[in-house]
Amino acid sequence: MRRRITFIAGHYGSGKSEISVNLAIQDKLNYLVDLDVVNPYFRSRALKELLDEHDITLVESTIEGKLNSDMPYVSGKGRFPLQHKEVTAIYDLGGTENGTRVLHQFIEYIEDLKEVDFLCVVNIFRPETATTKDILKTIMMYEAETQLKITGLINNTNLMGETTQEMIDEGEKVLQEVSKILDIPVLYTVIEETKQNLTCAFGERLDLNRYVAKKWL
Amino acid sequence: MGKVLMKGNEAMALAAIKGGCDAFFGYPITPQNELPEYLSKHMQANGRVFVQSESEVAAINMVYGAAGAGARVLTSSSSPGIALKQEGITYIAGAELPAVIINVMRGGPGLGGIQPSQGDYKQITRGGGNGDYYLYSLAPESLQEAVDLIKESFEIADYYRNPVMIAVDGLIGQMMEPVDFDHEVKKWDLKPKDWVADGDRKSHPKNIINSLYLDPTDLENHNLKLKKKYDDMKANHQRYEMINMENAEIAIVAFGSTSRIARTAIQLLKEQGVNCGILRPITIYPFPEKAFKELPKEVKDLVVVEMNTGQMIDDVKIATMGTHNIHFYGRVGGIVPEAEEIVDAVLKARGESNE
Numbered sequence: 001m002r003r004r005i006t007f008i009a010g011h012y013g014s015g016k017s018e019i020s021v022n023l024a025i026q027d028k029l030n031y032l033v034d035l036d037v038v039n040p041y042f043r044s045r046a047l048k049e050l051l052d053e054h055d056i057t058l059v060e061s062t063i064e065g066k067l068n069s070d071m072p073y074v075s076g077k078g079r080f081p082l083q084h085k086e087v088t089a090i091y092d093l094g095g096t097e098n099g100t101r102v103l104h105q106f107i108e109y110i111e112d113l114k115e116v117d118f119l120c121v122v123n124i125f126r127p128e129t130a131t132t133k134d135i136l137k138t139i140m141m142y143e144a145e146t147q148l149k150i151t152g153l154i155n156n157t158n159l160m161g162e163t164t165q166e167m168i169d170e171g172e173k174v175l176q177e178v179s180k181i182l183d184i185p186v187l188y189t190v191i192e193e194t195k196q197n198l199t200c201a202f203g204e205r206l207d208l209n210r211y212v213a214k215k216w217l
Numbered sequence: 218m219g220k221v222l223m224k225g226n227e228a229m230a231l232a233a234i235k236g237g238c239d240a241f242f243g244y245p246i247t248p249q250n251e252l253p254e255y256l257s258k259h260m261q262a263n264g265r266v267f268v269q270s271e272s273e274v275a276a277i278n279m280v281y282g283a284a285g286a287g288a289r290v291l292t293s294s295s296s297p298g299i300a301l302k303q304e305g306i307t308y309i310a311g312a313e314l315p316a317v318i319i320n321v322m323r324g325g326p327g328l329g330g331i332q333p334s335q336g337d338y339k340q341i342t343r344g345g346g347n348g349d350y351y352l353y354s355l356a357p358e359s360l361q362e363a364v365d366l367i368k369e370s371f372e373i374a375d376y377y378r379n380p381v382m383i384a385v386d387g388l389i390g391q392m393m394e395p396v397d398f399d400h401e402v403k404k405w406d407l408k409p410k411d412w413v414a415d416g417d418r419k420s421h422p423k424n425i426i427n428s429l430y431l432d433p434t435d436l437e438n439h440n441l442k443l444k445k446k447y448d449d450m451k452a453n454h455q456r457y458e459m460i461n462m463e464n465a466e467i468a469i470v471a472f473g474s475t476s477r478i479a480r481t482a483i484q485l486l487k488e489q490g491v492n493c494g495i496l497r498p499i500t501i502y503p504f505p506e507k508a509f510k511e512l513p514k515e516v517k518d519l520v521v522v523e524m525n526t527g528q529m530i531d532d533v534k535i536a537t538m539g540t541h542n543i544h545f546y547g548r549v550g551g552i553v554p555e556a557e558e559i560v561d562a563v564l565k566a567r568g569e570s571n572e
Contacts, residue, residue, distance in 0.1 A: 012251060013224040013393040040247050040331045041391035125222040125395070127231075159222055159395045213392070214553075 002027070002187065003117045004088050005081060005110075007103065008154075009142050010121030011128050012095035015156040017044040017212045019121055019190065020092035025054050026206075031089035033078045034060040035102045038094030042212050050211060074102050082109040097141040107148065118146070119187060121154045122178075124171045132177045139182065152187040153179060155203065165198055172202050220397050225390045226251035228360045229293070229319055229367055229383070234259060235398055236368035238317070239288040240266035242279035246298045247331045248387035249321035253293065273298045277305025284314035285426035287413035289371045293319035295387070296337050297328055300345060306380055307346025310443070311428030313412075315374035317367070318352070319383040321390040324551040332551020333387035335473060338528035341384050342502040349440050351447045352382040353454070354502040356472040360394040362499075369402040373454075376405040377446050378412075384501060386524060388474045388553065450503045457505035458497040465494030466515050467567050469559065470533055471522040472498045479522055482559035493563055501529070506536040520544045520566045522559055524552075542570055 006023070010016045017036070021044050024032045034045040044051075045060035052058075059077045063069040081089035091106075093099045110116055120139055122129050129135050139150050157163075157171025168189065175186050179202075189200035190208050199205075223231070230252045233241070241260055243253045253269065260267035266283075270276040276292050283290045294302065299320045309316050322337050324330035341354050353373055357363035363385060370381040414424045430436035460476075461483055462468065469479045476497040486493045494516065498505045512519075519541045521530050527545045534543060546562035548554045 012227070013222065039391070041333075041387065123222060125220070127218075127221050127223070130221075159220055160393065162220065162395050 003115050004085070005116045006090045007093060007116065007118045007148075008090060008121060009093045009100050009118065009150075010095070011126050011138065012039065014095070014121040014123050014126055014129070015190065016095070016121050017042060017092050018208060018210060019154060019156065019206070020044055020090050021047055021051070021211050022206065022208050024051070024056050024090050027088070028054070029056060029090055030087040031057050031059060031081045033081065033089055033091045034058065035074060035078065035091055036094040036099065037061065037072065037074060037102060038096075038099045044092045044212060047211055074105065078106055079109045082106060082111075085115075097145040100142050100146050103146045103148070107146070113148075116148075117151045118148050119152045119154050120150045121156050122171075122175060123156045123158060124174050125157060125159050125167065132174055132181070135174070135178050136181065139178075150182070150184060152185050154188045154190065154206075155186055155200070156190040158190070158192065163192065163195055163198065168198055168200060172200065176202060218398060220395045222393055223360060223396045224251055225360050225363065225385070225392050225394070226321065227255045228364050228394075228396050229390070230255035230259070231398060232364040232367035233291045233317070234263055234265065236371040237289050238265065238291045238371060240268070240283045241291045242268045242270050242276040242283070243292050243294060244270055244273045244276050244298065246295045248323055248333070248390050249293055249295050249319070252319065252321070252390070273301035274305065277302040277309075280316050281305055281309050281312070281314065284309060284316045285312065285413065286415045287410045289315070289375070291317045291319070293321065295321045295323045296325050296334070299337065300340070303340075303345035306352070307344065307348055307350055308428050309380050310346075310350035310352070311348065312426050313378040313443075314380075314426065315371070315378050316380045317370045317374055317383065318380055319367070320385070322384065322386045324549065330551045331387070333474065333524060333553060334549065334551060335386055335475065335524040336528070336549065337384065338501065338523070338525060341382050342504065342532070350443060351450070351502050352380050353377060353450055354382040354384050354500060355456070356384045356499060356501045357389065358473050358477045358497065360389065360392070360396045361400070363389060364396050364398060365400050365402050372403065372405040372407065375407050375410075377450070379446060384473070386474050447503075454500065455503050455505040455507050456499035457508040458499060459508065459511060460495040460497060461492070462494035462496070462511075462513060464492050465513055466492050467518045467520065467563060468494040468496050468512060468516050469520050469522055469563065470496045470498070470529070472501055472529070475522050475524055475554065478554060478556050479559055481556035482563065485556055485560045486563060489560075491563065491567065504532040504536060509533075509536040516541070518542045518544060518566050518570050520546060520563050522554065522562065523547045524554070525549060542566070544569075
């Protein structure tokens with residue numbers, strides 16, 4: 001079971017935004033806070049209408065009504081879920097340790113760290129997180145940058161439409177090793193909705209609907 | 218290394234390393250920043266040079282210098298940054314130096330926006346700098362194709378001693394796709410670089426890298442020599458792909474990301490009983506005029522689809538010499554056309570010609 005607040009970190013293109021949106025919808029969360037000020041495209045903020053339909057409040061850093069205005073600031077509204085124990089929220093960070101840096105301004109508003117999950121999304125087919133050693137290094141960078149401990153892993157091993165069962169298994173093998181070394185759980189294994197026949201052995205199965213990327217991509 | 222999942226900008230960066238790029242000089246700009254970011258980590262690790270210069274103008278002149286010394290050199294930028302580099306690019310072409318330039322296009326004119334665009338078509342194919350020169354310009358539609366073409370582009374640049382432009386839009390830079398970096402690419406017949414100004418006076422005589430020819434006869438001869446290269450590109454190295462052209466009754470002309478969306482559009486059209494082909498230029502200079510001669514006789518209407526206001530139409534008109542009806546559909550400002558919009562444009566063009 002995830003905690004009240006979830007921070008999602010990971011490499012560029014590891015699947016942070018797709019996973020954030022899917023978890024927010026699936027778990028009927030109150031808030032999705034898009035803190036990606038690194039990447040200009042494929043952000044969860046582009047899905048305001050969808051989130052509205054699901055009664056999820058979107059916090060992002062644009063000029064109101066202009067979702068593409070790329071403003072170099074982070075919305076202070078991101079504090080609200082931290083300060084209000086009755087709401088649940090997921091925070092979608094930008095890529096790499098640089099993307100996690102924005103958390104600094106929020107950390108002081110966290111009253112109880114036990115309310116926060118800081119999850120790292122990993123796809124072993126991303127060359128920067130291909131091996132146990134690379135993943136440990138990545139996690140160390142995120143922890144050094146934020147001074148927060150990563151509390152769990154999300155296995156998003158995939159090669160998009162070309163994903164096979166062997167790939168998922170290989171990803172699980174690597175992430176099990178990381179999980180053992182760091183003593184943190186693999187919370188989810190992601191399976192794309194169009195690949196229903198695939199199975200996972202570790203963590204909860206997260207059937208992923210691709211909302212952020214266009215269907216012709 | 219097998220297939221890996223890459224973000225476009227990272228994939229293009231790694232492709233450059235695989236293509237033997239010795240040195241990168243560049244200045245950051247969205248939406249291509251992951252490209253220099255990746256190289257800043259990986260060039261040095263591979264024994265190569267990475268410099269983040271103080272400006273785009275500095276970067277392109279560093280490219281000029283390193284290329285003159287015989288290195289395989291890369292610079293990358295996005296539209297306004299490429300505009301700044303135009304002076305350096307014409308000098309590089311004038312001095313007959315090889316270099317690869319990646320333009321991850323965003324909306325213009327001026328500072329424009331940061332969302333995808335194909336608005337630099339004219340600048341790329343007509344030359345934004347002064348004088349009679351052209352860039353061999355490749356417009357891939359997928360990350361795999363971008364990787365393969367970038368690896369080969371260093372060969373092409375060396376072969377012609379001329380800059381090669383990789384023209385992609387922000388979508389290609391930002392999207393994720395599985396890529397195999399070990400595809401074999403064409404090796405060109407390269408001569409030793411005996412023209413380099415590398416300080417070596419033992420193995421070759423003193424060389425001068427220059428684009429200044431004060432004597433008109435010399436400059437005319439130089440221009441004619443350059444023209445031979447461009448004529449050879451046109452005659453022998455046009456690249457294109459004909460998609461679903463058998464039995465086609467109408468065709469889309471589109472390059473890069475737009476042709477990718479057109480691929481979805483022709484599936485939707487097939488469901489409605491319309492057989493639509495795609496003529497996809499892979500080189501936008503030289504423009505693939507030969508492809509138009511291969512169009513089936515039944516195809517009388519061509520729908521040009523671009524993320525600009527119709528910059529490629531002139532080339533399509535020149536290639537078809539009045540034999541076809543030319544229609545156009547475009548989106549600008551960073552808005553990417555949806556497949557359904559392209560379907561409507563094709564149906565409209567088809568309706569008009571049936572009236």
